[in-house]
Amino acid sequence: MVLPEDLDRAAGWGLDRLAVGHLAWDGLAVVGPSASEVAVRRLLLHGAPVVVVAQGLTVVGIIRAASAEWAQPGLSIAHRLEHSDGPAREASVWLLRHAGKVGEALGVAVWAVGGFVRDVLLERPALDLDLVVEGDGPAFARRLAEEIHGRTVVHGAFGTASVEGGVTAGGNPLPRIDVASARRERYRAPGALPSVAPAALGEDLARRDFSVNALAMALGPAVFGRLVDPLGAARDLDRRRLRVLHPLSFVEDPTRIFRAARYSARLALRLDAGTRRAMALALSAGVYPALSGQRLLAELELIVAEPGGWRALALLLEWGAFRLWDPGFRTSSRSMRRLTEVWRLCEWKGAPGILPPLIDAALVGLLLDQPPTVARRCVARLAITGARAERLLGAPALARRLARVLDASYRQASVVAHALRSAHPEALVAAWCAGGARARGRMRWFLTRGHAVRPLMTASDVIAAGVPRGPQVGRCLEALRDLRLDGRIKTLPQEQRVVERCRPDQKGGAT
Incomplete structure (x- = not known):
């Protein structure tokens, strides 16, 4: 119908x-x-x-x-909150109860909504606190901040506010809490930010992305913990189902597709048939000029920051969702392999500062096999410019040259290390994907051990040994490092003899 x-x-x-x-x-x-x-x-x-x-x-x-507020008669989840799983949960429950008392004093109804309630039902850690007020949300937030000695940041356009830095009556720190006025939303164009207007709780829940987030828990002292579930969220959670709330959901906000991948990976949920149809409709509807690149990039950053982020990216590839970047984006089994290769590379924690941030590593893996014109349009669509864009787009060509060096049958360790140190981080990710077994073995050696090789002597030691201050000190230290990498020197006396030859008063030494 x-x-x-x-x-x-x-x-x-x-x-x-x-x-x-x-x-x-x-x-x-x-x-x-x-x-x-x-x-x-x-x-x-x-x-x-x-x-x-x-x-x-x-x-x-x-x-x-x-x-209407179709609450489950008598169904309360307050007992699930009383079984504390640590000080953080205890502080959250104290804050929720106090928020309910503040609302009662102001004469407004207050609910915890969304992910907090969902995670309580799933018996998962639930630390993100979002509240909805049927009334003036920012005014409630300011009063709450006064009560808990916190500070308030108000976002007037959307009737929202944040309270941070609060403490319990016993002086324990409280988590950040986000407060919003109950509202309805209207989208002037597909992908645009919505205009908002005050509404009742039922409409506020109905505007949300998925049924599993359209939940509320009453905070008033007399009804604390009462569940409000007008759209069947609890039933969908029991069935491990992710369901949009209407057929045009992804058209009005295509970033919900990225959130669908994130929730699917994090909570082990699967899309129902109607949600799959809604997604197919959104991906075939157009290019969404009202959807900013900054919003798309922000969704990707949220994805890669999660433990299951790489699985979420794989789902987006499977769904063909990167057509939102550019209609020419190609997805293949090779794309999946590239993503897996980058994920394995980024699992290594022993080389901080050598690999790029996770978001840029993911972008390299996703764009590596795209035609150059498509890759350029994708980077531009994400509003990435300047040196960062140049590194992302230049990574494939640099990687091919680097892979040839690393795949050669014989290379001294110092040559390998120099090649890898000279490459920018995005090129290293691309080279890992483009190289063969020998190249990856050498990169693995560099990331785990080779990057940390240093001379025993310091710059001060070299200067004390008679090498004049300036660039020659750096060249001397680089020579010591290369000799150690190649196994030609191992001890401090050996290094000292090498440094003696660097002194300008030695025959053949630098001048």
């Missing part, structure tokens, strides 16, 4: 030629006009987003889950 507002939105976004079947909803319950209120409530409480009232083939009414 297709709802009228979805038709209106699609037409308003210039998608009026879209086949109407792309806008069809899954999971709509249908009842007759004689159905009881109890029967309708039961359907809504079991996760139906909409209940359609039909007389034969004629629709006579629509009842939406988000139109």
Whole structure:
């Protein structure tokens, strides 16, 4: 079934030629006009987003889950919070209870929402605190900050605020807490940032990305812990299912595709059929000029920062999601192998500062096999410019030259080390992917041991031995390092004899 507002939105976004079947909803319950209120409530409480009232083939009414606060009667998750898993959780629970008291004093209802509630249901560590207030969120945040001796940062355009630096009554530090006014959102164009307006909690939950994040927990002292789940989030969590809330969800905000990969990898969730159709629709709809490159890059940075980030990137490749960068982006089995190779390289922790940041390593792996014109457009789409863009785009050509050096049948260790030290970090990642077994073995040696080889003598020792201050000291130390790498010297006396030959008063020495 297709709802009228979805038709209106699609037409308003210039998608009026879209086949109407792309806008069809899954999971709509249908009842007759004689159905009881109890029967309708039961359907809504079991996760139906909409209940359609039909007389034969004629629709006579629509009842939406988000139109009222369909709370599970008597269902509370407060007991799950009382089993503390450490001081951080204890501080969070204290803060939530105190926030409920502040809301009661101000006469506004306050809820914990989203990921915190979801993770409590999943019995996972839940430290990110997001609150929704039916009223003035920033005013509530300022009052809360006064109570816990924290500081407030207000973002007026979206009716949100953050409270940081607070402490409990006992002086223990509190986590950051984000506060928002309950709101509805409207997207003027696909991929644009939304305009917002005050709304009730039900509409606030219905605007969210996935059902598993459309959860709330009451914080008022009399109802603390009561679960609000109007869209079937708990049921989806039990089924390990990730579900969007309407067919145009990914069209209105394509960055939700990246979040889908992140949640799928982190929580072991799988997309349901309707979500897959919604994603296919979004990826075929266009290039989203209103979607900024900074937002795309920020989503990628969030992905690679997570333990399961590389799995999330693999899902994006599998889904064809990088067409959001450029329609010409090609995905193949080789792309998957490249990503796996980069992930294995970045697992090494023994060479800090040699490899690039994880986000740039991932970008090298994703772009390595793309045609140069596509790679350039992708980098530009992410709003990456200057030297960083040059390194990313120049990595494949540099890597091919570096791989030839590293794959040669005989190379002194000092030559290998010099080649790797001279290459910029992005080229090292590309060379790892482009090189053969010998090249990777040499890179592994450099990353684990070779990069740390140093002379026993210091610059001060070299100067004390008679080498004049200036560039010659550096050249002398480099020579000592290369001789140690090649195994030609091993002891301090051997180094000292080499330094003696560097003195300008020695025959053949530098002048």
